Amino acid sequence: MDNAAIVGVAQTKYERRKKDQILADLVFDVTQAALDDAGLAIGDIDSVVTVSNDFFDGRTISGMAVGDAAGGEDKNISTVSGDGTFGAFYGLMRVLSGYKATIVVAHYKGSEGSVPITTNGMFDPIFQRPLGIDAISAAALQANAYMTRFGIREEDVAQVSVKNHGNAKNNPCAQLPMDITVTDVMKSRKIAAPLKLLDCCPISDGAAAIIIANEEIAARTKKKPVWVKGVAHCCEEYLLGDRRLSDPVALKDAARRAYAMAGITDPMAQIDVAEVLEPFSYMEPLWLEGLGFCKPGEGASLIEKGITPMGGRLPVNPSGGALSANPILVAGLARLIEATLQVRGEAGARQVKNAATALAHGFNGPCGQSHCVWIVGGKK
Amino acid sequence: MGRRVAIVGVGQTYHKSHRPDVTSREMIREAVTAALDDAELTIRDIDAIVIGNMDHFESINYVDTYSVEGSGGVMKPIMKVSTGGTTGATVAIAAYYHVASGLFDRVLAIGFEKNSESDTTGAIITCSDAIWDRFSYSGAIPSLATEATAYMEKYGATQEDAAIIGERDRNNALNNPFAHLQRPLTVADIMASPMLAYPIKLGDICPRSDGACACVLAADGVAQKITRKPAWFKAAAVRHTYTWFGDSTDYNKGLVSMQRASKDAYQQAGITKPAEEIDVAELYLPYTWAGLKWIEDIGFCGPGEGVKFVRDGNTHMGGRIPVNPSGGVISTNCIGATAMLRVAEAAIQVMGKGGKRQVPDVKNALATGFGGCFWSDVVILSTERP
Amino acid sequence: MTEWLKDVEPLTLKGQIAVPYSWWVGDTGSRFLMSLRDDRKILGTECPSCGTVFVPPRKNCGRCFVDIDQWVEVAAEGVIEAHTIVHYAYPVQPVKPPFAYALIRLDGTDVGFLHLIRKDLDKIKNGLRVKAKFKEERTGSILDIDSFELI
Numbered sequence: 001m002d003n004a005a006i007v008g009v010a011q012t013k014y015e016r017r018k019k020d021q022i023l024a025d026l027v028f029d030v031t032q033a034a035l036d037d038a039g040l041a042i043g044d045i046d047s048v049v050t051v052s053n054d055f056f057d058g059r060t061i062s063g064m065a066v067g068d069a070a071g072g073e074d075k076n077i078s079t080v081s082g083d084g085t086f087g088a089f090y091g092l093m094r095v096l097s098g099y100k101a102t103i104v105v106a107h108y109k110g111s112e113g114s115v116p117i118t119t120n121g122m123f124d125p126i127f128q129r130p131l132g133i134d135a136i137s138a139a140a141l142q143a144n145a146y147m148t149r150f151g152i153r154e155e156d157v158a159q160v161s162v163k164n165h166g167n168a169k170n171n172p173c174a175q176l177p178m179d180i181t182v183t184d185v186m187k188s189r190k191i192a193a194p195l196k197l198l199d200c201c202p203i204s205d206g207a208a209a210i211i212i213a214n215e216e217i218a219a220r221t222k223k224k225p226v227w228v229k230g231v232a233h234c235c236e237e238y239l240l241g242d243r244r245l246s247d248p249v250a251l252k253d254a255a256r257r258a259y260a261m262a263g264i265t266d267p268m269a270q271i272d273v274a275e276v277l278e279p280f281s282y283m284e285p286l287w288l289e290g291l292g293f294c295k296p297g298e299g300a301s302l303i304e305k306g307i308t309p310m311g312g313r314l315p316v317n318p319s320g321g322a323l324s325a326n327p328i329l330v331a332g333l334a335r336l337i338e339a340t341l342q343v344r345g346e347a348g349a350r351q352v353k354n355a356a357t358a359l360a361h362g363f364n365g366p367c368g369q370s371h372c373v374w375i376v377g378g379k380k
Numbered sequence: 381m382g383r384r385v386a387i388v389g390v391g392q393t394y395h396k397s398h399r400p401d402v403t404s405r406e407m408i409r410e411a412v413t414a415a416l417d418d419a420e421l422t423i424r425d426i427d428a429i430v431i432g433n434m435d436h437f438e439s440i441n442y443v444d445t446y447s448v449e450g451s452g453g454v455m456k457p458i459m460k461v462s463t464g465g466t467t468g469a470t471v472a473i474a475a476y477y478h479v480a481s482g483l484f485d486r487v488l489a490i491g492f493e494k495n496s497e498s499d500t501t502g503a504i505i506t507c508s509d510a511i512w513d514r515f516s517y518s519g520a521i522p523s524l525a526t527e528a529t530a531y532m533e534k535y536g537a538t539q540e541d542a543a544i545i546g547e548r549d550r551n552n553a554l555n556n557p558f559a560h561l562q563r564p565l566t567v568a569d570i571m572a573s574p575m576l577a578y579p580i581k582l583g584d585i586c587p588r589s590d591g592a593c594a595c596v597l598a599a600d601g602v603a604q605k606i607t608r609k610p611a612w613f614k615a616a617a618v619r620h621t622y623t624w625f626g627d628s629t630d631y632n633k634g635l636v637s638m639q640r641a642s643k644d645a646y647q648q649a650g651i652t653k654p655a656e657e658i659d660v661a662e663l664y665l666p667y668t669w670a671g672l673k674w675i676e677d678i679g680f681c682g683p684g685e686g687v688k689f690v691r692d693g694n695t696h697m698g699g700r701i702p703v704n705p706s707g708g709v710i711s712t713n714c715i716g717a718t719a720m721l722r723v724a725e726a727a728i729q730v731m732g733k734g735g736k737r738q739v740p741d742v743k744n745a746l747a748t749g750f751g752g753c754f755w756s757d758v759v760i761l762s763t764e765r766p
Numbered sequence: 767m768t769e770w771l772k773d774v775e776p777l778t779l780k781g782q783i784a785v786p787y788s789w790w791v792g793d794t795g796s797r798f799l800m801s802l803r804d805d806r807k808i809l810g811t812e813c814p815s816c817g818t819v820f821v822p823p824r825k826n827c828g829r830c831f832v833d834i835d836q837w838v839e840v841a842a843e844g845v846i847e848a849h850t851i852v853h854y855a856y857p858v859q860p861v862k863p864p865f866a867y868a869l870i871r872l873d874g875t876d877v878g879f880l881h882l883i884r885k886d887l888d889k890i891k892n893g894l895r896v897k898a899k900f901k902e903e904r905t906g907s908i909l910d911i912d913s914f915e916l917i
Contacts (some may be wrong), residue, residue: 001482019776054435054462054506058781061434061464061507061752067620074640076618078470081435081462082444090459090474096481097382116856121441125789126403126799127822127908128880132859137867140850145869148848148892192852192867233457237828238448241869241878242820245848253455365445370458403792406825423831439787449828498787511779 001261003380004095005218005225008038008103008211009337014175014325017111018205023057026207027107028069034103034209039222045211047099048077051087051106051329055118070105070209083277084208084333085362085372089231091212101213108327110203115328122366124239135279135366136200138240140192142367143282145245147194150297152285154194158185159303160281161198161323167310168320170349173334175204175325185281194282201279201326208333210340215380226340229357229377230262235370243367251290251363251371259292262375267292267359271375273315273342273352274359275335279322283368284308287361288316291373310352318342318350332362336374343378382480384600384766386610387731389419390724395560395591395712398496404438405450408492411592411717412452415488418733419596419606423452426596427484432461432471433493433716436503451490463620464507465666465751467491468593468720469759473616475597480613485599486606491720492592495713500588507752520666520752521585525577528669530631532579535684537672539579541691543570545671546583546710548696553707555736560589560712570668584668591714593721600765611730614744615648615760617641620751638677638748638756645758646679649766651744654701655680655694658760660729660739661703662722664750665710671695671703678748678758697739705729705737719749723759730761794825797837802910806900810875812836818876822908841873843897843917848878851887860909866890870914882913889916 010033012018012026021029027050035042048070052062059065063079070077076099080087084106091102119135147157162182168174180198188197218225234257236250237243255267264270274291278284285299293314294302302308308316317323319338322331339358341347347355357377364370391414393399399407408431416422429451431444440446444460447453463470468491475489504520531537547567553559570583596606603610619637642654651657663678665671672686680701681689689695695703704710706725709718726745728734743764749757791799794811801809811834812819813827821840826833849868852859859865866887869878881898883890896914904910 019778052462053441055441059506059508059510060436060503061462063463063620064507064753065509072620074619076644077620078461078474078618079463080474081432081460082442086459090461090477093477093481093483096483097477098480114856116854117858118441120858121439122445124446125439125787126791126795129858130860130908131867131880131882132856132861133867133880134856134858136854137850137852140852141848141867141869144850144892145848190853192850192854194850233459234455235445235448235453235458237454238445239822239877240880241847242828245869250455254457365442369445398790400790401793402825403790403795406792406794409826438789449824449826452831454828454831494790497789502786510781 002096003215003227004092004212005227006210006340006376007213007218007221007225008034008040009340010034010037011173011208011334011337012206013173014204014206014327016175016203023107023109024066024069027066027105030207030209031070031103031105034211037223038211040101040211042071045071045101045103046075047094047102048072048075049087049091049102049104050079051084051104051333052079053081053329055121056108056113056328058113066107071103082364083362083372084329085336085360085374086233086364088210088333088336089233089372092228092231095212095214101211101217103209103211105207105209106330106333107207108330109205110327111205115203137192138366139280140195141240142245143194143280146282146286149246152300154186155182156300157282158182160284161185163303163309164317164321164323167318167350168324171319174320176202177320177324195280199281201322204325204327206327206330208330208337210333210337224344226343226376226378227380230258230375232257233370233372238369240366245367248286248290248368251287251368254371254373255291258373258375264375268314271314271357271359272355273318275317275319275338276361277322277332277335277363279326281323284316315352318347318352335362336360339376343376383482384612385476385479385597386603386612387595387727387761388598388603388606388610389415389596390727391415391418392558392593392721392724393591394558395589395714397560397587397589399494399590404440404492404494405447407494407590408447408490408592409450411594412488412490415594415596421596421606425486426452426456426488427486428478429453429456429458429488429490430461430471430475430478431458431490432467433491434464434467435462436506437498437715438494463751465715466719466749466755466757467716468718469723469749469757470618472595472720472723472759473618473757476613476616479597479599485602487597489595489597489720490592491717493714493716494590495588495715496590521577521580524667525580527631528579531669531673534632537687539571540567541687542584542668542672543567544690545665545668546570549704549708549710552697552705552737553711556706559707560587580667586666586709586713589712589714591712591717593717593724595720595724595727609731609763611727611761612765614762614766615645615758617644618757620755634683635674635677635754635756637754638674641756641758642678645760649760658701658744658746659742660705661701661746662706662725663703664719664722664748665708666750702739705734705739719757722747722749726761730763794823798823799906803904803906808840808842808872810838810840812838819874820877821872821875821879838874840875843895844870844872846890846892846894846896847871848892849890868914870896881911884913886916
């Protein structure tokens with residue numbers, strides 16, 4: 001893989017409801033901010049990818065609402081409908097194909113739609129949708145499958161929520177920085193067993209942008225370039241019952257290929273910080289197992305062992321993760337942006353010391369059916 | 381710099397007004413197996429998949445994850461690209477970048493639509509901004525009608541002039557076993573058809589179809605091992621602008637996105653005289669006037685010369701630059717696949733697999749995609765490795 | 767964005783997309799649903815290559831990418847593999863909470879079958895056996911099975 005770097009990033013503050021801005025406004029803001037961050041002008045960008053989803057935006061050809069605002073005028077612009085990590089991957093492939101710099105912009109307004117209805121739309125219309133299943137109840141099934149298989153207690157998983165909301169206090173963009181305890185999580189309103197309110201992500205509005213550039217452009221941008229060392233994605237089967245929900249095989253495959261590209265043979269030793277997409281608390285340990293940071297079933301003990309909290313050997317989600325802010329589609333791009341800030345040394349109060357190599361992750365589909373894994377680093 | 385990429389196999393379903401016998405993912409599988417057979421590959425040979433449609437026509441969110449059983453995506457990288465009417469072309473172009481990037485050697489591009497499952501206009505209307513445009517803009521036809529009346533007023537083109545395009549494409553479809561509409565239509569038939577929104581009559585516009593199309597793309601070095609005659613990408617350009625319909629209504633400028641995309645494409649391909657250097661064109665013409673106007677925007681002839689260019693027979697089979705040997709969009713329109721069918725049919729022409737619709741001695745073929753809001757894509761394929 | 771906006775409640779436009787859908791069930795799905803409707807029997811299909819018995823039945827195997835044409839009748843009872851008791855309500859749910867979703871491994875199949883459990887929610891455990899309860903009036907829908915009950 002040729003050298004390509006992330007040279008500009010921007011995020012809005014994530015909020016429950018951004019009542020004064022439409023999607024195009026959010027997109028324009030982060031496009032401008034990412035350009036400023038990179039020290040580039042819109043004329044330096046020769047390729048644009050928006051991350052837009054027709055269901056979530058309530059309009060067909062959802063990219064139409066934001067193309068101009070993302071700088072698409074007279075440029076080669078396209079739209080990926082899926083998590084921001086996938087959109088960023090398309091942006092990367094364009095740069096590797098010869099474009100100088102691609103801006104990738106993701107946007108989402110949870111305040112303007114209905115998560116259960118739009119995520120119910122992910123499921124098979126004939127066999128599963130009429131049952132009323134949605135992202136939340138499906139996640140609950142996966143949590144049940146995972147936790148009963150390995151004997152993981154709800155309290156163990158509640159620690160993820162405590163950790164991430166606490167981490168969010170160091171992230172000025174996060175929607176829900178909170179000081180909570182395991183007891184708070186256990187007492188929170190039951191959603192779908194074993195998920196309680198504090199095990200679940202909030203509804204969020206927000207946008208984020210990232211600029212990926214070739215080596216030549218990266219040499220003249222404002223900030224230290226963050227090099228793409230490895231990236232891969234993989235999708236498993238569709239119908240929930242066809243999958244073994246406690247065994248994230250697609251994630252394992254994506255991780256294996258991303259690690260191979262990046263020369264990572266011992267993830268725990270070679271990766272300094274990880275930002276994974278965990279809209280539900282049980283997902284963090286499950287994904288960490290899929291990423292090979294520990295054995296199956298051991299993901300939930302990493303917090304207690306002091307490994308994944310701040311200051312540990314592998315801090316996970318210093319940003320507060322999706323539990324603290326989950327504008328769908330944007331949230332994966334936010335993980336990649338956070339990983340970039342870590343490697344740059346710009347993560348402020350949430351900075352992991354000497355973060356040289358970072359992992360970012362996002363997924364599409366119910367219960368993480370399709371995963372995208374990124375490895376970024378400070379050295380070419 | 382990117383690797384050279386070629387299309388090495390294509391497949392499509394027999395397009396119909398409705399396919400009650402299959403679900404979307406079962407229909408996708410038909411196109412995928414046809415494309416793999418054409419390339420003499422198996423799904424195991426495919427390194428990544430790109431898929432697209434227009435969500436609201438089937439009401440399936442995350443069609444990439446939905447499709448895997450039929451698209452062959454189980455335990456493979458798959459992503460979804462969705463850009464309205466241009467989707468099929470932008471999916472093919474995304475697949476092109478997958479390969480050109482050096483990260484994947486053999487990539488499958490899939491476009492599909494089951495228009496029979498929904499109210500097409502009801503779904504399309506949601507592309508317009510809810511606050512400013514949706515109340516007044518009732519679907520795709522009015523925006524095209526306003527463009528047509530502007531052209532008629534400026535250059536004196538008549539409804540009969542436009543009807544020639546419909547007659548041409550529907551006649552061509554008789555040579556294409558896959559085309560949805562297999563009955564010829566004369567200029568008189570079109571003129572007698574019911575008026576929908578002046579000047580567009582029923583005979584002037586495309587049908588709604590259920591169908592899928594798949595293309596296999598391969599990298600330089602790999603493509604040559606798969607087929608003797610790869611269809612090499614010489615250009616891929618996309619111009620999607622205009623958020624609000626009102627921004628696009630200076631019709632005196634023509635289809636600006638097509639002008640820009642074709643200019644970019646010709647530059648990439650080193651083409652200076654399109655009408656001479658391009659041997660066949662599969663143009664996304666959703667309605668007849670487009671066949672007069674947009675050939676000006678794409679540079680086959682000058683502004684206002686479209687009518688004469690067509691009436692002189694240049695775009696008919698046997699002419700200087702045959703347009704839509706497949707029958708085009710006016711004969712088949714499964715929207716998410718339609719723009720990909722243009723690319724696939726262009727590839728078929730280059731690979732010499734066009735059977736009764738084959739144009740002789742094709743070296744360069746051009747394909748376009750079109751969609752809301754007046755967006756354009758241009759792909760140029762060639763027998764010549766760039 | 768602008769100062770004056772801070773003091774006013776911005777206008778919102780309430781809307782809904784109303785696009786009616788009729789999904790083609792397809793030949794394979796139709797045979798399955800008609801079997802529920804007419805015979806109260808659950809059918810699956812078996813992949814000739816890997817032998818996986820799928821329910822709901824499939825026209826092709828996603829794992830092997832080959833066509834399937836072998837139909838089998840599967841039991842209307844099986845084992846709970848995973849479940850969740852749902853406590854939140856929203857319009858697309860067919861029944862009011864609390865109710866449970868379960869992935870059920872019907873006897874004779876190799877995959878989980880997603881459906882509802884409506885009674886004895888406090889007794890549900892993974893590993894217990896359940897049996898399908900069919901509706902009296904059936905229309906050719908996945909909901910011709912009312913739910914599964916503990917046996």
